Structures are given as structure tokens and as C-alpha cells.
Amino acid sequence: MNIIVCIKQVPNTTEVRINPETNTLIRDGVESVINPFDTYAIEEGVRLKEKFGGKVTVVSMGPPQAETALREAISLGCDEAILLTDRRFAGSDTWATSYTLSQAIRKINAFDVVICGKQASDGDTAQVGPGISTHLDIPQVTYVKKIERIDGNIAKVERLMEEGYEIIEIGFPCLLTVVKEINEPRLPSLRGKMKAKKAQIKKWNADDVACNIRGIGLDGSPTRVVKIFTPPARESGRILEGEIPEVCDRLVDYVKDEVI
Amino acid sequence: MDYLLTEEQKMIKELARQIAVEKIKPVAAHYDESEEFPWPIVKVLAESDMCGIYIPEEYGGTGGGVLDLAIATEELSWGCGGIALAFAATGLGTFPIMLYGNEEQKKKYLPQIANGSKLAAFALTEAEAGSDAGSIKTSAVKDGDHYILNGTKQWITNAGEAEIYTVIAMTDKKKGARGASAFIVEKGTAGMEFSKREKKLGIRGSATREIVFTDCKVHKSNLLSREGMGFIVAMKTFDNSRPGVAAQAVGIAQRALDEATQYAHSRKQFGQSITSFQGIQFMMADMATQLEAARALIYSAARMIDSGAKDIAKVSAMSKLFASDVCMKITTDAVQIFGGYGYMREYPVEKLMRDAKITQIYEGTNQIQRGVIASHLIKQLSKKSKIA
Numbered sequence: 001m002n003i004i005v006c007i008k009q010v011p012n013t014t015e016v017r018i019n020p021e022t023n024t025l026i027r028d029g030v031e032s033v034i035n036p037f038d039t040y041a042i043e044e045g046v047r048l049k050e051k052f053g054g055k056v057t058v059v060s061m062g063p064p065q066a067e068t069a070l071r072e073a074i075s076l077g078c079d080e081a082i083l084l085t086d087r088r089f090a091g092s093d094t095w096a097t098s099y100t101l102s103q104a105i106r107k108i109n110a111f112d113v114v115i116c117g118k119q120a121s122d123g124d125t126a127q128v129g130p131g132i133s134t135h136l137d138i139p140q141v142t143y144v145k146k147i148e149r150i151d152g153n154i155a156k157v158e159r160l161m162e163e164g165y166e167i168i169e170i171g172f173p174c175l176l177t178v179v180k181e182i183n184e185p186r187l188p189s190l191r192g193k194m195k196a197k198k199a200q201i202k203k204w205n206a207d208d209v210a211c212n213i214r215g216i217g218l219d220g221s222p223t224r225v226v227k228i229f230t231p232p233a234r235e236s237g238r239i240l241e242g243e244i245p246e247v248c249d250r251l252v253d254y255v256k257d258e259v260i
Numbered sequence: 261m262d263y264l265l266t267e268e269q270k271m272i273k274e275l276a277r278q279i280a281v282e283k284i285k286p287v288a289a290h291y292d293e294s295e296e297f298p299w300p301i302v303k304v305l306a307e308s309d310m311c312g313i314y315i316p317e318e319y320g321g322t323g324g325g326v327l328d329l330a331i332a333t334e335e336l337s338w339g340c341g342g343i344a345l346a347f348a349a350t351g352l353g354t355f356p357i358m359l360y361g362n363e364e365q366k367k368k369y370l371p372q373i374a375n376g377s378k379l380a381a382f383a384l385t386e387a388e389a390g391s392d393a394g395s396i397k398t399s400a401v402k403d404g405d406h407y408i409l410n411g412t413k414q415w416i417t418n419a420g421e422a423e424i425y426t427v428i429a430m431t432d433k434k435k436g437a438r439g440a441s442a443f444i445v446e447k448g449t450a451g452m453e454f455s456k457r458e459k460k461l462g463i464r465g466s467a468t469r470e471i472v473f474t475d476c477k478v479h480k481s482n483l484l485s486r487e488g489m490g491f492i493v494a495m496k497t498f499d500n501s502r503p504g505v506a507a508q509a510v511g512i513a514q515r516a517l518d519e520a521t522q523y524a525h526s527r528k529q530f531g532q533s534i535t536s537f538q539g540i541q542f543m544m545a546d547m548a549t550q551l552e553a554a555r556a557l558i559y560s561a562a563r564m565i566d567s568g569a570k571d572i573a574k575v576s577a578m579s580k581l582f583a584s585d586v587c588m589k590i591t592t593d594a595v596q597i598f599g600g601y602g603y604m605r606e607y608p609v610e611k612l613m614r615d616a617k618i619t620q621i622y623e624g625t626n627q628i629q630r631g632v633i634a635s636h637l638i639k640q641l642s643k644k645s646k647i648a
Contacts, residue, residue, distance in 0.1 A: 187278060190309035190322060193271045 001054035001150075004114045005045040005078065006101055006132065007038040009062050009069040010122040018230055034069045037117030039076075040178045043185040044147070045115050046077035052150065054112075055079040059104055061089060061097060067201050075188035075196035082108070086205035091218030094123070098131025100216050103209040105136060113155070114175040118143055129177035139174045145181040261552060263559050265331070272313055272328055276335035279304060284339025291343055291465030292611055297421050298343045298465050305336075305347055306376020314351060315358065319370035325566035326500055330507035330558055337511025338518075341615035342465035344511065346379060348504050349417035349466070352623070353380030355497040356426040356442055360485040365444060369424055381418035383427045383471055384494055386411065391628050393428070393494060394437035398473060400429035405480050407431070407443065409451070409473040417622075419469035420454040423447045426497075427473075428490045440490030444482040451476030462614030499572050500565060502580040502623055506558045509580075509587035509619040510551065516587075516594035516612045517547050524597050540597060547590045554583040574636040581629035584619035591616040 011030040019026050034042070045056040058073040060066050061084040070081035084104050092100065105114060114133070119126035126142070133140035145160040148167070159166040160179050170176075188196075206216055214220055240247045240254075265273065283304050291298050305311055314329040315321025322328075329351055336344035354373050357365055357380075372378040389396040398411025409429050413419075425445045432439030445452060451474045458468040484493055521544055524535045534540050561575040591613040595602035602609045620626045 187282065187304065187308050188275060189307060190271060190275055190313065192309075193275060194268065194322075197267065197271075 001048055001052040001113070002111045003045040003048055003054065003056045004105055004108060004111045005038070005041050005056060005058045005073070006114065006116045006128070007042065007058055007060045007069060007073060008035045008117075008120045008122075008128075009033070009060065009066040010035045010120055018228060032065065032068065034072055035117055035120045035122075037119055037121065037178075037180065039117075039185040040180055040182050041115040041117045042073050042076050042078060043183045044176075044178055046186075047183065048113070048147070048150075049077070049079075057082065057108055057111075059084065059101060059108075061085070061092070061100055061104075064203075070201050071196040071199060072188070074199045075192040076186065077189075077192060080202070081199065082202045082204060084204050084209065088206045088213065088217045091221060092216060093221035093223035094125050094127035094131055095222055096216050096220040098128045099135050099220065100206075100209065100211060101128070102132045102135030103211050104204060105132065107204070107209050112153075112172045114138075114173070116175065116177045118177045118179050126177070129175060133175035136173075136175070139170050140176070141168050141170050141174070142177045144176045144178045147176075147182075261556070263556075268322070268324065269328055269331055272310075272324070273331050273335055275308055276310065276332040277338070279308060279310070280335050280337075280339030284336060284343050288340035288343060288465070289608070289611070291340065293464075295459070295464045297467050298346055299421075301343050302346050302376065302379065310336075310347065311350070311376035312374030315354070315370050315374040319366055320374035321370070325562070326503055327559060327562035327566055330503045330562045333504050334507040334511040334514070334555075334558075337508040338515045340465060341508055341512040341612075341619075342463035344508060345417060345463055345466040346421070348508055349382070350380045350422065351504055352497065352501045353382040353418065353422060353424060353426050355500045356382065356484055356493050357424075357444065359496055359500065360442065360489065360493050361444075364481070365484070369444065373424065378423040379418050379421055380424040380426070381416055381422040382497065383413040383416045383419070383425050385413060385415050387414055391625055394440070394491065396428060396430060396440065398427070398429040399433065400431050400441055400443065400478070402431070402480075403477075406477045407441075407480060407483070409443070409445070409476040409478055411473050413471040413473075415458065415468050416471050417466055417468055419467060419471050420447075420457070421467050425471070426484065426493075427471075428494055429473075431487045431490075435488065437491040438488050440494075441487045442484040442490045442493040443478050444484060445476070445478055449476055449478065461617060462611070463618050495573070498623055499576045502576040502629075503558050503562045503565065505619055505623045506554070506561075506579040506583035509583040509616065510555050510558060512612050512616050512619070513547075513551050513554070513583075513587040513590040516591040516609060516616075517544075517551055519609055519612070520544065520547070520594040520597040523601075534597075543593050543597060547593055550586045551590060554579075554586045557582055571636075574633055577624070577629040577632040580619075580623065581626050581633070584616075584626060587616045587619055588613075 009032050012033045017026045049056050056078040057080045058070055058078040059082045060070055064085055067083055070083055074081055084100055116129035130140055141157050141159050143160045144157045146158040148156040153172040154169055156169050159168055240250055284301055310332055312321030313324045313332055317323040333348045357369050373380055384393055386396050400407040400409050427443050427445050428440050430439050431441040453472045455470040455472050524540050525533055527534045558579045561579040564575055565572045594609045595613050598607055598609050601607045
């Protein structure tokens with residue numbers, strides 16, 4: 001089974017701050033990590049490989065320093081790593097990013113399943129995974145919490161919903177985005193770390209993956225960021241106390257007066 | 261301080277610290293309280309390739325040495341000195357096979373230890389044979405192709421949990437220490453039983469039990485080296501393993517220093533952080549200095565051992581003696597800095613103090629270490645006087 005895992009390098013979420021003047025993320029001095037949701041994608045990919053054989057190729061689009069994230073993925077059991085890096089990719093929104101990644105996946109060609117984390121901890125859009133499947137014209141299941149079984153070219157998966165879960169069958173090749181309930185990612189192994197240190201990370205630019213230049217980077221991105229801000233903290237609720245009928249009356253009055 | 265570690269040693273340090281922080285520290289209090297054996301952590305160590313870091317590559321390890329083992333033990337002990345012992349005591353049980361095993365024995369046992377599927381243990385101590393290892397009573401009587409073992413070993417770390425034991429028994433009682441031999445005994449061998457599980461002051465996440473041998477038949481192919489070599493096997497094993505105990509002590513002490521400085525920084529009395537008082541500052545400074553000196557001594561001793569040097573007993577003893585005494589002092593001072601909070605089980609430092617004590621006692625009490633060091637000094641003196 002050939003598995004492709006897409007990951008993103010993000011600033012460590014516990015340390016994210018926003019510059020109030022420019023409305024951009026302060027990245028200086030902030031440690032970069034693999035997007036936490038993507039660590040579940042890596043683990044699931046490696047588990048599938050361990051169960052069914054084959055290999056795991058990990059792909060990321062980002063600046064040259066994203067190589068660190070790819071090496072870490074290798075230390076966790078991935079076999080090959082590809083970094084999509086090109087100044088022309090800068091400013092990509094989720095549409096351009098998923099297009100670029102899908103072009104890389106087309107170039108890798110032989111694959112059964114693409115696995116992504118459900119969303120990135122910095123952008124929180126959850127759009128890149130579904131975007132890739134759209135560009136590749138393959139089926140997708142998002143928020144997968146369990147791969148129940150794989151029979152030949154059909155996978156049976158559980159998709160996490162707000163209340164309960166759906167069971168879906170999906171044919172290969174396909175794309176899955178996974179939630180943290182799916183597994184517990186392992187720690188790296190010493191041999192994995194040694195392998196990661198020596199590994200060759202392939203670097204592909206826009207030409208290597210035959211991108212339509214108008215579809216990538218800022219120009220290829222229909223999204224315009226107008227403003228980034230920290231939302232105000234939610235105010236605490238009010239608790240009404242007293243006899244139930246009387247409290248109900250007060251609640252109804254409150255809803256009438258202040259909510260509606 | 262930069263100890264000029266190799267790339268691989270840096271990776272071991274980083275990985276062991278990650279295991280200590282993410283996997284061991286959160287469960288340390290649980291194992292201290294429950295006295296259960298930390299199998300889930302052993303599994304993590306196996307999966308992360310830590311179990312084979314001091315075992316040669318040809319036997320499934322990654323080919324490091326005593327320094328690699330010390331670095332890992334130190335970091336894991338930062339998480340919990342008791343839990344880390346499952347790992348470190350396996351090292352103690354493995355050294356006899358690495359140092360004195362024949363090719364067949366090494367091929368059979370080392371790969372299983374290296375991949376973490378089996379733990380090892382070393383069984384020397386008996387009720388009446390502690391520091392005086394020459395007076396052990398467990399006997400091994402030759403009977404055709406077998407030896408028949410009878411006797412009781414006590415306070416054996418990893419007993420009952422480990423699969424592979426190096427056992428010292430007397431093949432010739434008349435010869436005293438020179439009549440001792442070392443055997444590899446596998447768990448499950450008929451006549452080998454585990455009895456009393458000890459309740460301890462510290463390192464409570466570690467298993468300490470008695471092993472009782474009753475007409476236990478061990479095939480002669482499990483004899484390590486030759487008959488009569490048991491005492492030498494034990495002593496050489498300790499020469500190699502003592503930096504590991506020292507590293508355990510340094511790991512515990514580092515944790516105590518980290519906890520104490522962090523607490524002192526946040527603790528306010530008389531309207532200011534207690535780190536603004538010279539009394540606390542001097543304690544912190546002494547703790548940090550002694551700790552670094554202990555670490556430097558261990559790494560130097562370990563490097564010397566790894567270089568293949570022969571006369572290692574003295575430096576090995578020095579590293580264990582110094583690091584464990586420093587550990588006891590630092591953990592005691594950490595409790596002092598925490599004040600009343602330090603005495604409470606809700607805070608982590610009283611456990612560190614309890615865990616520290618054993619490092620002054622096992623693998624040779626610190627009085628025995630001083631004896632080893634002194635005897636080498638005297639030996640060197642008499643050599644010199646002979647030449648003069």
C-alpha cells in the first residue's frame with residue numbers, strides 16, 4: 001500500500017502571539033513544530049504501512065526550514081520526504097496550497113491513500129485536505145476517527161460527528177483527513193532519528209510539479225486577508241438561582257429583552 | 261556545559277529526555293504510590309530503540325557504550341529514578357553476558373535484550389552476603405551436563421519481571437571467592453521461584469524480590485566464562501555498571517535542582533521571591549556546582565571505560581561515590597528549599613530524596629567504593645616503592 005501523508009509546519013500553538021499593529025503572526029523566536037493534527041496522519045500512515053506493507057511518502061509545502069518537520073516525520077517512520085518550496089508559492093491560500101500539493105501527488109503518481117490532519121493549528125480552515133481531493137478528483141472522507149478495515153481496494157472508516165459517528169465505505173485511491181481520536185502517535189525511535197538525519201529530502205519547485213503559474217502563490221489565491229485579530233474572550237454566563245417556576249419566568253424575560 | 265557528545269549521543273539524550281518528560285514524569289507519582297512495575301514505559305523504551313544503545317550492532321543494538329548508557333539513564337531518571345531502574349538494572353544483568361559470554365550466549369541473549377522484548381537482572385546479593393560477596397551460600401553442583409542450583413538471592417532488582425538472569429553461585433565452597441561461578445538462568449527454569457516482594461523507602465516503581473533456587477537445573481552451556489570466574493565476572497560487571505548508578509543519581513539530582521529553583525523563583529516571603537535571599541542563592545549555587553562536577557566525573561569515567569582502558573575500578577567507584585553523595589545532598593537541600601511543602605507528598609521533592617538514598621547503598625555501598633578507591637591508591641604507592 002502506498003500512502004502519502006501531507007503535513008504542515010506551524011508555530012507551536014502554545015506560543016502564538018499576534019502583532020496588534022500589523023495583524024500578523026509574530027514568528028520570531030517561536031519554535032516550529034509539525035501541525036499537531038498532522039502527527040495523527042503520520043502515525044496512521046505508518047501503521048497502515050506496518051500492517052499492509054508498502055511505503056509512506058510525506059509531503060509538505062513551505063519555506064526551506066520546513067525540512068525539519070519532514071525529517072521529524074521520517075524519524076517517526078515515514079520512508080520518503082518531499083518539500084515543495086519555491087518563492088512563487090508564497091502567499092498561497094488553501095485553494096492554491098491544495099492545488100500545489102495535488103500537483104505534487106500527481107507527480108508521485110502511484111498511491112492508494114492520501115492522509116491529512118483534519119486542519120492546521122494556525123489557520124484552522126480544514127480546507128486543504130478536501131481541496132486536494134477535489135483537485136485530484138478522488139473521493140474523500142473527513143474527520144476519520146477509525147479505519148475499521150481495508151478489504152482489497154475498499155476501506156471502511158468511521159467519521160466523527162458532533163453526536164456519534166458515520167460509517168462510510170470508500171474506494172481507493174482516496175483522501176482521508178483524520179482527527180486526534182484515531183490513534184496515539186508514537187515517539188520517534190533512535191534508529192528513526194538516525195535515518196532522518198541522513199535522509200535525502202527531495203525539493204520540488206513549481207516547475208518540477210508542472211504547476212500552472214497562475215494557480216499558485218498569492219496570484220493563484222482568491223482569498224484576501226482583510227484583518228487578523230484576537231477575538232474577545234467569551235464572557236462568563238449568568239446563573240439564575242431560585243425556585244424553578246420563578247427562574248423560568250426570569251429566563252423567558254431575559255431572552256425576550258436581551259437576546260431577541 | 262558542552263560535553264562534546266557525538267551526534268548519536270545527542271540524539272540519545274534528546275530522545276531519553278522526551279520520553280522522561282512526556283511518558284515518565286506524568287506517571288511517576290502513580291508508580292511510586294502503587295509500586296506496580298512500569299511495563300507501559302518499558303514498551304515505550306523498546307519501541308524507541310533505547311534498550312540496545314549499549315549493545316554492539318552485531319547483536320541487535322546500536323553499538324554505543326557505557327557513556328551512552330549513562331546519558332540515557334540520567335535523562336530517564338530525571339523523569340523517575342525508580343522507573344528508569346527497569347532499564348538500568350537490565351544493563352547490570354546484561355554486562356556479564358557482554359563481557360564474558362561466548363559467541364553462542366551473546367547471539368542467543370543480547371538481541372532479545374537489545375530489542376526490548378526481554379529484561380535482564382543480576383543476582384548476587386544474599387541475606388548474609390552483601391558487601392562481602394565472597395560469602396555467598398547459593399551453590400551450583402555439577403551433575404553431568406547440568407549444574408544444580410540451590411539457595412536464595414535477595415533484593416534482586418527486576419526479579420520476577422526480567423526473563424534473563426545472571427546468577428552468581430558457588431561451584432567450590434572451599435575456594436571462597438575463587439570458587440564462585442556465574443550462570444545465565446532463564447525465567448521459567450524449573451526450580452527457580454520468586455518470593456517476597458520488598459516494600460521500599462524509594463524507587464518504588466522498581467521490582468525488588470527474592471529468588472529461590474531449589475534443585476534448579478541449569479545446562480552447562482549457560483555457565484559464563486569458566487568455573488571460579490564468578491567473582492571476577494561480578495566485579496568487572498560493577499566496574500562497567502557503576503557509572504550507570506552514578507548517572508541515575510545525577511538525573512534525580514538534576515530534577516531536584518530544577519524543581520527547587522523553579523519553586524524558589526515563584527515562592528514569595530517577606531514580599532519578595534525567596535531567590536532574592538542569599539541563603540537560598542548559596543544553596544542553589546552549591547547544588548548546581550556539585551551536580552555539574554558529578555556529571556563531568558561520570559562522563560570522564562564512562563569515556564575511559566569505553567576507550568578500552570583496563571584499570572577502571574577506581575574511576576568507576578569515584579563516579580558512583582561522588583554522584584550518589586551529591587544526589588543525597590541536593591535532594592535534601594531541595595526539600596529544604598521547598599520548606600513545609602517539600603515534606604508533603606503532593607509535591608515532587610520528597611520522592612526525589614527517598615529515591616536518592618539507594619544510590620549510596622546499592623552496587624556497593626559508598627563505604628565499599630571508598631575502600632576500592634583507597635586500595636588502588638595503596639597499590640599504586642606500593643608499585644612506586646618497589647620501583648624506587
